[in-house]
Amino acid sequence: MSYDRSHTGAWREKELSLRQVMEKYPEVSPFVIIKTDAQRRGVEYADRALAAVDPDIHLTKVRSDYSNKEDLTPVSLMMRDGTSICTSVDVGGNTSSGRDPYLVDVVDGKVVLVDENRVIEEVSYWEKPDFHEKETSRGTPMWHVVSVRPQRLCIHPHQHCDYWKTPGHGCKFCAMSAVYHSGNKPELLDVRDIVESVAEAIKEPGRNVNIFLTGGTLCGGENFLDDEVNYYEEILGGITKLFGGRRFPSQLISTAFSFEQLRRLYDNTGLTSYTADIEVLNKDLFAWICPGKAATIGYDEWKERLCRAVEIFGKGNVNTGLVVGVEFATPNGFENEDEALESILAEADELSSCGVGVVGCVWHVSPVSIFKKQISPGLEYYVRLAKGFDRIRRKYGINVDMDNYRRCGNHPDTDLGRI
Numbered sequence: 523m524s525y526d527r528s529h530t531g532a533w534r535e536k537e538l539s540l541r542q543v544m545e546k547y548p549e550v551s552p553f554v555i556i557k558t559d560a561q562r563r564g565v566e567y568a569d570r571a572l573a574a575v576d577p578d579i580h581l582t583k584v585r586s587d588y589s590n591k592e593d594l595t596p597v598s599l600m601m602r603d604g605t606s607i608c609t610s611v612d613v614g615g616n617t618s619s620g621r622d623p624y625l626v627d628v629v630d631g632k633v634v635l636v637d638e639n640r641v642i643e644e645v646s647y648w649e650k651p652d653f654h655e656k657e658t659s660r661g662t663p664m665w666h667v668v669s670v671r672p673q674r675l676c677i678h679p680h681q682h683c684d685y686w687k688t689p690g691h692g693c694k695f696c697a698m699s700a701v702y703h704s705g706n707k708p709e710l711l712d713v714r715d716i717v718e719s720v721a722e723a724i725k726e727p728g729r730n731v732n733i734f735l736t737g738g739t740l741c742g743g744e745n746f747l748d749d750e751v752n753y754y755e756e757i758l759g760g761i762t763k764l765f766g767g768r769r770f771p772s773q774l775i776s777t778a779f780s781f782e783q784l785r786r787l788y789d790n791t792g793l794t795s796y797t798a799d800i801e802v803l804n805k806d807l808f809a810w811i812c813p814g815k816a817a818t819i820g821y822d823e824w825k826e827r828l829c830r831a832v833e834i835f836g837k838g839n840v841n842t843g844l845v846v847g848v849e850f851a852t853p854n855g856f857e858n859e860d861e862a863l864e865s866i867l868a869e870a871d872e873l874s875s876c877g878v879g880v881v882g883c884v885w886h887v888s889p890v891s892i893f894k895k896q897i898s899p900g901l902e903y904y905v906r907l908a909k910g911f912d913r914i915r916r917k918y919g920i921n922v923d924m925d926n927y928r929r930c931g932n933h934p935d936t937d938l939g940r941i
């Protein structure tokens with residue numbers, strides 16, 4: 523492992539431990555807290571854990587917008603309550619979160635998460651879907667086209683992002699460009715390959731509850747972003763035919779489209795839910811961290827587009843994702859957790875009042891991002907913010923089904939919606 527421990531220092535003395543956080547927040551499921559911490563700190567695999575991987579059963583290869591991996595380590599982990607821990611080793615090494623990663627090991631015949639020689643929790647490896655080793659009629663391996671989570675098909679049609687093509691416009695936490703340039707991935711997937719792969723994947727009974735699409739921004743077209751809208755319209759149109767022209771459980775995370783663009787996408791395809799990630803809920807930090815989004819759409823307009831999307835998709839079918847923790851990036855970020863919480867939850871409340879859900883991803887500091895030397899916040903902050911997002915969704919009656927533990931699995935705060 524190429525994990526750099528040089529800056530880990532005495533981090534354990536500076537923040538509450540996993541056990542202390544679980545004791546302080548008994549109302550929060552321990553599974554949620556463990557998942558948050560494993561995603562924050564990352565994982566390493568002991569030799570015994572790697573020996574327990576069966577590549578005929580377990581998912582080891584993944585190609586997506588942020589991954590390009592063919593080694594025999596597991597793609598990720600599942601917990602006993604059926605929730606996922608979305609963590610994998612990046613291009614460039616493990617997360618540089620500033621802390622030691624958890625160790626995945628085998629103890630008494632069980633695969634477990636270990637920290638400081640103490641077994642924390644039993645876990646299992648994600649399993650491969652039936653279609654994984656098949657090829658499309660053009661000879662493309664289907665795993666190059668559709669990646670999976672335990673109950674979801676993931677499609678990443680545009681594996682680069684136009685914002686990275688303008689100097690200074692890429693989002694500072696984002697690894698997509700580095701991942702793209704590290705491998706031999708096509709920039710755009712072939713639509714026929716996508717539709718064929720989905721057709722094959724949905725033959726497997728009882729596995730999939732959702733079809734998910736996301737990829738990098740495509741700025742071009744007659745109107746700004748029309749190329750992105752047209753591409754998704756063609757892909758989603760092809761998938762919709764597989765479902766007899768009806769709506770099907772699906773989510774698109776895209777750039778924030780205009781009302782007219784989104785209306786076209788909704789009317790012409792079977793798409794059921796929509797996400798446009800604002801990444802950080804603070805106007806100044808958005809401009810600094812997501813300069814391309816800020817220059818081309820802008821913070822206020824991004825929020826306005828989310829709110830108007832609710833008119834099309836309905837409450838509970840539109841949300842926005844945050845990279846929780848980037849709000850502390852130096853030198854411009856918050857310096858105080860209480861101030862950050864108050865400010866972010868106030869903005870989340872405002873967005874939710876027009877029906878937009880707000881969900882958080884745990885910032886997995888990528889060693890190939892501009893922010894590679896930044897340190898993510900302590901575990902307790904993540905738990906406090908997750909509680910806040912959950913409280914706001916309940917206040918406005920926004921359910922989390924479009925991004926719950928089965929359809930996504932990447933948001934510890936939406937796992938609280940099960941309780």
Ligand code: SF4
Nearest residue numbers: 683692693696698738
């Ligand atoms: S919009 Fe930002 S976060 Fe998304 S792929 Fe482009 S640079 Fe990365």
